[in-house]
Amino acid sequence: MTRLWMRWKPIRIRLLLLLSVVGPGIITANVDNDAGGITTYSVAGANFGNTLLWMLPLVAIALIIIQEMSARLGVATGKGLADLIRESLGVRATAVIIGIVLFANLANTVSEFAGVAASMEIFGVTKFIAVPLAAAAVWLLIVKANYKVVERVFLVASAIYLAYIASGFMAKPDWAVVAKDFITPVFPLQLGYVTIFVTAIGTTIAPWMQFYQQASIVDKGIKPADYAYERIDVIVGSLFAVVVAGFIIIACSSTIHAAGKEIVSAKDAALALAPLAGRYAATLFALGLLNASVFSAAILPLSTAYVVCEAFGWESGVDKSFSQAPIFFGTYTALIVLGAGIILLPIPSLVQAMMASQTLNGVVLPIILIVMLRLINDKRLMGSFVNGRILNIVSWIVVIILIVLTVILIGLGGIDILRNWMPGLIPT
Numbered sequence: 001m002t003r004l005w006m007r008w009k010p011i012r013i014r015l016l017l018l019l020s021v022v023g024p025g026i027i028t029a030n031v032d033n034d035a036g037g038i039t040t041y042s043v044a045g046a047n048f049g050n051t052l053l054w055m056l057p058l059v060a061i062a063l064i065i066i067q068e069m070s071a072r073l074g075v076a077t078g079k080g081l082a083d084l085i086r087e088s089l090g091v092r093a094t095a096v097i098i099g100i101v102l103f104a105n106l107a108n109t110v111s112e113f114a115g116v117a118a119s120m121e122i123f124g125v126t127k128f129i130a131v132p133l134a135a136a137a138v139w140l141l142i143v144k145a146n147y148k149v150v151e152r153v154f155l156v157a158s159a160i161y162l163a164y165i166a167s168g169f170m171a172k173p174d175w176a177v178v179a180k181d182f183i184t185p186v187f188p189l190q191l192g193y194v195t196i197f198v199t200a201i202g203t204t205i206a207p208w209m210q211f212y213q214q215a216s217i218v219d220k221g222i223k224p225a226d227y228a229y230e231r232i233d234v235i236v237g238s239l240f241a242v243v244v245a246g247f248i249i250i251a252c253s254s255t256i257h258a259a260g261k262e263i264v265s266a267k268d269a270a271l272a273l274a275p276l277a278g279r280y281a282a283t284l285f286a287l288g289l290l291n292a293s294v295f296s297a298a299i300l301p302l303s304t305a306y307v308v309c310e311a312f313g314w315e316s317g318v319d320k321s322f323s324q325a326p327i328f329f330g331t332y333t334a335l336i337v338l339g340a341g342i343i344l345l346p347i348p349s350l351v352q353a354m355m356a357s358q359t360l361n362g363v364v365l366p367i368i369l370i371v372m373l374r375l376i377n378d379k380r381l382m383g384s385f386v387n388g389r390i391l392n393i394v395s396w397i398v399v400i401i402l403i404v405l406t407v408i409l410i411g412l413g414g415i416d417i418l419r420n421w422m423p424g425l426i427p428t
Helices: 002-021 026-031 036-046 053-077 083-087 091-122 127-144 147-159 163-168 175-182 192-203 206-219 224-257 267-277 277-314 326-343 352-377 381-383 390-423
Strands: none
Touching: 026 053, 026 147, 026 206, 026 224, 026 277, 036 091, 036 206, 036 267, 036 277, 053 083, 053 127, 053 175, 053 192, 053 206, 053 224, 053 352, 053 390, 083 091, 083 127, 083 147, 083 206, 083 267, 083 277, 083 352, 091 127, 091 192, 091 267, 091 277, 091 326, 127 147, 127 277, 147 175, 147 206, 163 224, 163 277, 192 390, 206 352, 206 390, 277 326, 277 352, 277 381, 352 381, 352 390
């Protein structure tokens, strides 16, 4: 018995250390499946079946590589990304980058409250009730709770994404067909397919993710000695987020697509699932959208508050009080009020509000990724945590692919705008 205990003790200690570190990686990766992401994967499954399943391993690789570099930067330097950008590029260049990030993140916050409005409309609740309540809830959580409480709430929210896995099983797909589609690459040269393909990959890595994860690692106080555990946190979170995305595609493919229907939003998917996969599957899908929207509506403004304060050396952190970090909490409050307030205006399309934010992410992403690679290859800054040659080659390949995809995404967004302004000029 004593020998068994001695063997178990080191494992138990490692598990406890892992649990003490877990958080930033899982939370950041899962917030990537926000209202816009869920809409993208829902439309992919409903309108194109399982034809996008084969690209999910590529999504996972890209997500793991970029988020691991972000985590390593935070662990090795003990500083947030905006702080490092200011030190590397100077105040003027930082101000320009932060201005663009601030605008993009406001658009993303509007997108999340659009998701809140859309999901609650499924249950017959008007946005004039749902959005203010959600805004008040996420504001109180961040302003009144400490970091440990906030992280626990976010981890619970991450676990609720299991609702999409449950919906996938309730849809009763043909798993042999799913397995075949998963390993069979197809790429029909149709504008609609190319758009959804590029959107699905291009929105996997959003600029705010790097800022939030790194700031969260610093706020939590994760040290270089904990790096191995934080890397596990990143890998597990990334894989779970991609699995959830896969089940969203499968649920919509095996029901809505199989029935020959098409959708334009995640709300449409939830409503369509009821007669095809059952009321419980539809309810779980809708609750998943609500959870993702509220979850992201809390984190996007929080990420922005970190960015602004780090960039100019102001006090920041969830553990601080309002009086200790007035600009941090003031920025957070302003984004919540603006994001929720804009959605309460008579916006013609909540879906367009969500998708426009993804295009704005594409404008900022190339700059952030190139700066990250510059920072992580600085031996004076990173020491032994600097990128190796092979990792550098792989990282640059991933970054270049992501940049090309986001440029295409922006171009497709321009085509969509032209189509709306001049119908008939560009075919669908």
